[in-house]
Amino acid sequence: KARMFKNGGHPLVFEGAIKRTENVQVGEAVDVLDGAGELIGWGVWNPHSLYRVRMLVPAIERDQLEHRSISEIVRRRLQAAASRRAACCLPSESTTAYRLVNSEGDRLSGLTVDVFGSTAVAISSALWLELRREAVEVALLELAGIETVVWRRSDGRLRTDGWNPPEASGTAEGEADGRPAPAPPVTVLENGLKYLVAPVLGQKSGFYCDQRDNRAMLAELCAGRRLLDLYCYSGGFSLAAAAAGATSTHGVDSSAAAxxxxxxxxxxxxxxxxxxxxxxxxxxxxxxEGVAESFDVVVCDPPKLAPSVKDLRRAGRKYRQINSLAMSAVRPGGLLLSCTCSAAMTQSGGFLPMLHEAATAAGRSLTVLRTSGPACDHTLHPCCPESNYLTAVLVQV
Structure with a gap:
């Protein structure tokens, strides 16, 4: 088992990989050793979690091994994450909404941070972060350009990590924790377009930065064409297409707020x-009536339909139904961008076969033009491919 975690390997240590524990306390820093007693690295311990240890520093990072200070490593990881985004030219004059921390991808398992102008929205899904919330907020405020931190909790994931919400919390999945709301919605830029973002009340962090590159890619194909934007949320694909010269766009969402x-x-x-x-x-x-074969370009970007592998069969039926209907709305020879944000679906390898089945049901045929994932600020740990979640497939119908 030790081979999985050596040399900066997998960042999550499961119960089955642990032979014994000594002097460990929940939420505290622990050394992880191999069978010969050699140090593999250190991380945070949680006996209540599926992930017994979330690795923070592997032994290969010798310069970071000396001090087992979780607060200090959080500060260093956040600085490294900011440097990584700067290498991707984020933020910039044309884009002020981006992901600063992507959990395991930035070696801070359980923490996601999206930045909107000078506001950082931190989403916690791990107990160790709840125990060190103040240290994380202080470290975020040390970063250039960040003036406000909004703390949100992914309650479902936190409960599986052994967290018990405060009685007066009253929070739902991804909602703010009841502290006084910061300023009203902020205005951010993405590729020069303006968007309103509600850091406290919006879905997830308030904006989906992951589709930024896909929005830009699709916009280039929409000049002089009609776009149908399904599950549009805040209208990202619609606005990008309009800016690129689409003759018309039609966004659909079941949420009145969206x-x-x-x-x-x-x-x-x-x-x-x-x-x-x-x-x-x-x-x-x-x-x-009147929707069939009415659009030159269709985007189908539904919410997460397969939260876990056990949901794949049920979710597969939903994906087929939705995509079959979406294909029917595309004029012959037109384009469909179909997306899944379900990690289970992405990693199953079943998304493309599902699209083929959906096309068959709609009496259409597909040609795959491009397959892509999230924007580059959604980093990925090379030894943790299971954290890859977004697939976007562009097809001609």
Whole structure:
């Protein structure tokens, strides 16, 4: 088992890899040794979690091994993450919304941080972070450009990590923890377009930075064409297409709040006459008269349908149904960008076969033009491919 974790290997140590423990306390720094007693690295211990140790420093990083200070390694990891984004030209004059920390990808397992202008939204999904919340917030505020930190909790994941919410918390998945709300929604830039972001009340962190590159890619194909943006949330694909010269865009989402946000974003950029939005159940909208073969380009980006591997069969049926309907809305020879944000689906290798089955059900055929993932600020640990979650497939229908 030790081979998995040596030389900066896998960042998560499961129960089955542990032979014995000595003098360990929940949330504290622990050394991880191999069978010969040699140091593999150190991390944080949690006997309640599926991940018994979240590795913070492997032995190969000799310069970081001397002090077992979790607060200090958090500070260093955050500085390294900021340097990584700077290498990707983030932030920039045209983009002020980006992911600063991507959990295992930035060697801070359980922590996700998105930055919107001068506001950092930290999403905690691990007990060790709840125990050191203040240290994380202080370290974030030390970074250039960050003036405010909003702390949000992924309650479902935290509960599986042994966290018991405070009685008065009243938080739901990904919601703020009840502290006084910071300033009203902030305005950010993505590739020169303006977006309103609600760090406290929006879905997840308030904005989906992961689709930035895919939005830019698809926009280039939309000049003079009609776009249908399914599960549009704040209208990212619609606005990018409108800016690139789409003749019209139509966004659909079941959330009234999302539609209101998308409409505000369209108005903010002067696209009110180009971008239309409808609050509707997506399958119901696609079954309406006049929708079939009406659009040159269709985006299908549903929420996570397969939270885990055990959900794949059920989710597969939903993906097939939605994509089959979406393909029917594409004019012959048009384009479909179909996405999944379910890690289980991405890692199963079943997304492309599902698209083929959906095309067969719709009486259409597909040609794959491109397969992509999230933007480069959504970093990936090379020994933890299971944290890869987003797949976006561009096909001609």
């Amino acid at each position: 539609i209101g946000l998308a409409q505000s974003n369209a108005a903010l950029n002067g696209f009110g006459s180009v971008c239309e939005f409808s609050q509707s159940d997506v399958p119901a909208f696609l079954k309406r």
